[in-house]
Amino acid sequence: MSVNEPLPGTSDIWEPELSDWVLLENKAREIFSRYAYSELRTPIFERSEVFVRNLGSETDVVQKEMYSFNDRGGRNLTLRPEGTAGVMRAIANRGLNQGEEARVFYFGPMFRGERPAAGRRRQFHQVGVEAVGSDSPWMDAECIAMLTHFLRELGVSGSKVLINSRGLPEDREAVSHALKEYFRPKLPELCEDCQRRLENNVWRMLDCKNPACGQIALGAPKILDLLSETSQDFFKRTCDGLAELGVDYEVAPRMVRGLDYYIHTVFEVTHSGLGAQDALAGGGRYRITLPGDKRCHEGIGFAAGMERLLLARESLGLQSGAKPETDTYIVSLGEAAVAAGLRLAGELRQLGLGGRVKADLSARSMKAQMRSANREGAGIVLILGEDEIARAQVSCRNMRSGEQVLLPRVELHDWLKKQ
RNA sequence: GUGGCUGUAGCUCAGUUGGUUAGAGCGUCUGGUUGUGGCCCAGAAGGUCGCCGGUUCAAGUCCGGUCAGUCACCCCA
Numbered sequence: 001m002s003v004n005e006p007l008p009g010t011s012d013i014w015e016p017e018l019s020d021w022v023l024l025e026n027k028a029r030e031i032f033s034r035y036a037y038s039e040l041r042t043p044i045f046e047r048s049e050v051f052v053r054n055l056g057s058e059t060d061v062v063q064k065e066m067y068s069f070n071d072r073g074g075r076n077l078t079l080r081p082e083g084t085a086g087v088m089r090a091i092a093n094r095g096l097n098q099g100e101e102a103r104v105f106y107f108g109p110m111f112r113g114e115r116p117a118a119g120r121r122r123q124f125h126q127v128g129v130e131a132v133g134s135d136s137p138w139m140d141a142e143c144i145a146m147l148t149h150f151l152r153e154l155g156v157s158g159s160k161v162l163i164n165s166r167g168l169p170e171d172r173e174a175v176s177h178a179l180k181e182y183f184r185p186k187l188p189e190l191c192e193d194c195q196r197r198l199e200n201n202v203w204r205m206l207d208c209k210n211p212a213c214g215q216i217a218l219g220a221p222k223i224l225d226l227l228s229e230t231s232q233d234f235f236k237r238t239c240d241g242l243a244e245l246g247v248d249y250e251v252a253p254r255m256v257r258g259l260d261y262y263i264h265t266v267f268e269v270t271h272s273g274l275g276a277q278d279a280l281a282g283g284g285r286y287r288i289t290l291p292g293d294k295r296c297h298e299g300i301g302f303a304a305g306m307e308r309l310l311l312a313r314e315s316l317g318l319q320s321g322a323k324p325e326t327d328t329y330i331v332s333l334g335e336a337a338v339a340a341g342l343r344l345a346g347e348l349r350q351l352g353l354g355g356r357v358k359a360d361l362s363a364r365s366m367k368a369q370m371r372s373a374n375r376e377g378a379g380i381v382l383i384l385g386e387d388e389i390a391r392a393q394v395s396c397r398n399m400r401s402g403e404q405v406l407l408p409r410v411e412l413h414d415w416l417k418k419q
Numbered sequence: 420g421u422g423g424c425u426g427u428a429g430c431u432c433a434g435u436u437g438g439u440u441a442g443a444g445c446g447u448c449u450g451g452u453u454g455u456g457g458c459c460c461a462g463a464a465g466g467u468c469g470c471c472g473g474u475u476c477a478a479g480u481c482c483g484g485u486c487a488g489u490c491a492c493c494c495c496a
Contacts, residue, residue: 082495113420117491120494275490368449
């Protein structure tokens with residue numbers, strides 16, 4: 001508990017774990033680009049209303065999880081709790097022509113004031129995509145297919161795609177009504193949370209984790225059956241699209257996602273290697289009115305938790321090993337040689353020879369410098385001592401084979417190229 | 420926000436029913452004759468036992484509080 005420790009739910013990311021993060025980012029760029037998505041970077045904080053209007057003021061995220069503060073000008077700002085709102089704001093600001101599609105992906109830190117647990121942090125990272133401007137169910141299918149493609153490329157096997165539909169806003173009343181009718185008589189048998197939910201949030205009663213409630217929820221009317229024909233048709237065509245694209249999925253009739261803006265398709269990808277927080281990614285279709293734009297836009301998107309992707313990979317034994325800190329290590333014996341070593345290191349870096357080059361500046365004993373070279377995984381050690389400097393030579397040692405040659409300085413570049 | 424478990428060297432952990440100068444392994448540093456790594460050997464450095472308070476002649480060991488970590492709940496990525 002020193003001031004040097006990062007705040008609860010935040011952490012420093014060092015090598016070698018950092019290489020896994022870079023791998024994730026590069027894979028995201030590579031795969032999403034193939035689907036013609038472009039990277040977008042939006043600010044990490046926004047005016048609070050950007051999130052409130054997008055997520056809905058009644059959602060848990062807005063009610064109790066936002067990191068909000070007033071800046072010096074008295075504006076109420078918030079550290080982004082998710083990526084979609086900022087992306088929508090950016091698209092609105094730039095403008096979207098009639099019929100134009102915006103396909104973007106992003107990744108970066110998100111912030112929620114929650115109690116940390118396995119796979120849940122206060123500063124966590126998401127990689128997400130948004131495709132705005134298409135109201136085709138095929139788009140939903142392709143988006144989900146892209147997500148499974150991404151997971152496959154990362155080596156994350158054993159995940160499960162769950163999909164459901166929330167229908168259109170105009171279907172909601174009928175669904176809520178039917179659910180209330182079903183649950184009301186069973187109220188005494190339900191948990192406290194669900195008793196409260198009956199009026200506030202009936203839909204959530206469907207996926208309560210309490211075993212007793214779960215049993216009762218099994219008998220509840222299915223959302224899908226209660227939706228309008230238009231909504232049912234949209235869902236069916238999304239499923240057809242998934243089949244067309246060869247995506248394995250499961251219909252989860254009781255899955256309800258927490259964010260209010262979703263319409264039609266909602267989906268989630270779960271993985272068994274994650275602990276209690278088993279959602280790897282989640283998303284869905286939304287309808288949104290961009291501020292300053294009278295037209296209504298539809299979009300589909302998802303966000304995947306980067307920490308959770310990494311956890312899933314870890315559970316499959318996929319974390320990458322430690323990289324060597326150094327490729328070429330220059331040992332210098334004596335103060336005069338240190339200057340020569342530094343000069344040689346600079347020369348190699350300018351020429352791009354020797355990979356990661358490190359000159360030992362300590363003037364310690366040779367044994368000590370060799371130990372360091374070995375510990376850092378150096379493949380090549382170049383030795384500069386009094387003899388070498390006097391004769392314009394350099395001792396070149398291959399640490400893997402143990403072979404060592406004494407070369408004239410002018411031959412060093414060629415020797416390095418051959419290693 | 421609520422609850423369970425945990426908190427001793429850089430890391431992983433020992434530390435018996437409270438009893439002298441708190442230990443191990445790994446890692447680090449320096450040596451094992453003049454300029455050579457990995458193996459081996461020797462030595463060294465490194466800890467206010469998370470913090471505060473209490474009980475006691477005596478607390479790393481017991482009690483309370485607090486902070487932190489971890490897992491779970493709510494919810495989500």
